[in-house]
Amino acid sequence: MKYAYFPGCSIDASAKEYAMAANAINKLLDVELIEIPDWNCCGSIDAVHAYNPLLSVTLSTRNLALAENMKMDVVTLCSACFFTLSRASNMLRENADIKSKVERAINDAGLKYAGEVKVRHYMDVLANDVGYEKIRQKVTVPLKGLKVAPYYGCLIVRPPGIQKFDDPEHPTSMDKVIQALGAEAVLYPDKTSCCGASLVITDEEVMMEMTKHPLLSAKNAKADCIVTPCPMCHFNLDAKQKDIEDRFDVEIGISVLYITQLIGLAFGLSPKELGLHRNIVSPDKILEKLQVESKHGQNVVGKH
Amino acid sequence: MKHNSFRQITPEMTDPSFIEEIKKMPGGDKILDCIQCGVCAGSCHARFAMDYSPMQVLKMAHLGLKDKVLSSSTIWICASCYTCASRCPRGLNIPAIMSGFKNMAMKNNVRAPIELKPKFHKAFTEIVSKYGRMHEPELKMKITNKANFNELKDNVTLAMRMFRKGKLKLQPSKLNSSTHFSDIVKNVLKEEAKK
Numbered sequence: 001m002k003y004a005y006f007p008g009c010s011i012d013a014s015a016k017e018y019a020m021a022a023n024a025i026n027k028l029l030d031v032e033l034i035e036i037p038d039w040n041c042c043g044s045i046d047a048v049h050a051y052n053p054l055l056s057v058t059l060s061t062r063n064l065a066l067a068e069n070m071k072m073d074v075v076t077l078c079s080a081c082f083f084t085l086s087r088a089s090n091m092l093r094e095n096a097d098i099k100s101k102v103e104r105a106i107n108d109a110g111l112k113y114a115g116e117v118k119v120r121h122y123m124d125v126l127a128n129d130v131g132y133e134k135i136r137q138k139v140t141v142p143l144k145g146l147k148v149a150p151y152y153g154c155l156i157v158r159p160p161g162i163q164k165f166d167d168p169e170h171p172t173s174m175d176k177v178i179q180a181l182g183a184e185a186v187l188y189p190d191k192t193s194c195c196g197a198s199l200v201i202t203d204e205e206v207m208m209e210m211t212k213h214p215l216l217s218a219k220n221a222k223a224d225c226i227v228t229p230c231p232m233c234h235f236n237l238d239a240k241q242k243d244i245e246d247r248f249d250v251e252i253g254i255s256v257l258y259i260t261q262l263i264g265l266a267f268g269l270s271p272k273e274l275g276l277h278r279n280i281v282s283p284d285k286i287l288e289k290l291q292v293e294s295k296h297g298q299n300v301v302g303k304h
Numbered sequence: 305m306k307h308n309s310f311r312q313i314t315p316e317m318t319d320p321s322f323i324e325e326i327k328k329m330p331g332g333d334k335i336l337d338c339i340q341c342g343v344c345a346g347s348c349h350a351r352f353a354m355d356y357s358p359m360q361v362l363k364m365a366h367l368g369l370k371d372k373v374l375s376s377s378t379i380w381i382c383a384s385c386y387t388c389a390s391r392c393p394r395g396l397n398i399p400a401i402m403s404g405f406k407n408m409a410m411k412n413n414v415r416a417p418i419e420l421k422p423k424f425h426k427a428f429t430e431i432v433s434k435y436g437r438m439h440e441p442e443l444k445m446k447i448t449n450k451a452n453f454n455e456l457k458d459n460v461t462l463a464m465r466m467f468r469k470g471k472l473k474l475q476p477s478k479l480n481s482s483t484h485f486s487d488i489v490k491n492v493l494k495e496e497a498k499k
Contacts, residue, residue, distance in 0.1 A: 194385035
């Protein structure tokens with residue numbers, strides 16, 4: 001299974017480990033992600049879009065045009081890029097005025113977009129192309145006894161109208177992956193709440209209040225860790241967790257893994273290969289629980 | 305002006321052309337379909353930080369209260385989580401409307417209640433236009449108030465935390481075909497100027 005891969009700016013910087021782990025598990029799942037050559041910023045959910053909507057849609061379209069040459073579905077790991085590219089693709093279909101302006105802007109620079117590209121999230125590929133059964137078959141270290149809180153966040157399931165593969169109110173695709181790995185997907189109230197996304201830059205107080213909810217709900221549900229399919233959610237839940245603890249004077253200490261990292265652990269891959277050393281909240285507690293050696297990542301002593 | 309003081313609206317406060325402007329924005333065509341049911345207000349994860357609920361902002365838009373809408377904190381606090389849009393029984397794309405209001409506010413130089421917000425949008429757009437990709441450290445540098453010691457200190461703390469984990473990219477990524485990319489950006493600006 002081959003896809004045109006759109007990494008996005010977060011994967012290129014703070015979220016590298018998400019892609020490291022994806023690459024590692026892809027080999028076992030027969031998934032091949034071929035990077036779109038010279039991709040640019042997806043166009044942003046709102047940062048560019050509110051300032052200059054035409055520029056945002058054009059940025060998205062340049063990526064779609066580059067991908068169209070590859071004749072494959074576009075796959076991205078990032079929920080925000082997934083949403084932004086999907087929105088542009090919808091707008092080009094529905095808004096003739098924007099379409100003609102965008103076309104003039106890219107045609108003039110020698111690019112063409114026929115509108116044939118399908119944009120998909122990597123979780124969609126796991127759920128529908130790979131399938132839960134195949135994931136189950138590749139498990140060598142079942143995550144027995146591990147309680148995992150799936151945090152879907154927003155843009156992987158919302159709004160309706162983007163390439164929909166899961167329910168916007170009660171998504172279950174990550175729950176099913178977690179169960180296929182032998183772990184328990186805990187039920188908790190905030191799995192589709194919002195982390196505040198870019199408010200981390202423009203209004204930290206508000207973002208911390210928003211991110212506090214899924215963190216505390218997951219902790220109250222006795223989860224060992226949270227998993228997310230989004231670099232922005234990961235940043236707010238993981239990199240900002242200490243600030244949230246300080247701000248609200250609470251102890252949280254819950255590690256936040258990318259869904260690809262959790263899958264990799266169950267496939268018996270080393271923590272190092274999965275980039276777990278890059279997570280800010282230490283994943284040592286869950287590695288201990290799974291009896292996986294964390295320091296150098298060579299000795300996986302779990303049950304094979 | 306709070307919700308219960310809508311009765312104090314005078315004709316001078318309203319702009320009858322506002323609704324027509326909104327209808328032209330992406331997602332704005334359905335603005336009058338809003339039935340004020342309150343599902344958006346009840347669903348909003350950021351309502352606690354807004355001066356008006358999304359439902360109230362939509363009502364204010366119906367009434368033509370352009371200045372009130374464009375100077376509200378609501379339009380800037382909206383995090384585009386799309387919970388309201390996925391629940392709205394009338395199919396309004398509320399975050400797209402909020403985004404359109406931000407655009408109008410920036411174009412009309414309306415003073416934002418949170419100063420950092422328009423600065424963020426401008427700086428983000430400039431960096432992406434320059435490199436083709438985002439470079440977070442530069443974004444932070446551009447919008448941080450360097451005279452505020454606490455703000456600087458918090459930035460350094462976070463930067464160190466990221467740096468230790470190899471998550472801080474010091475140099476920006478650049479595109480190979482940077483000329484071709486900047487041609488596209490220039491073309492967009494030309495299209496914008498045509499209006």
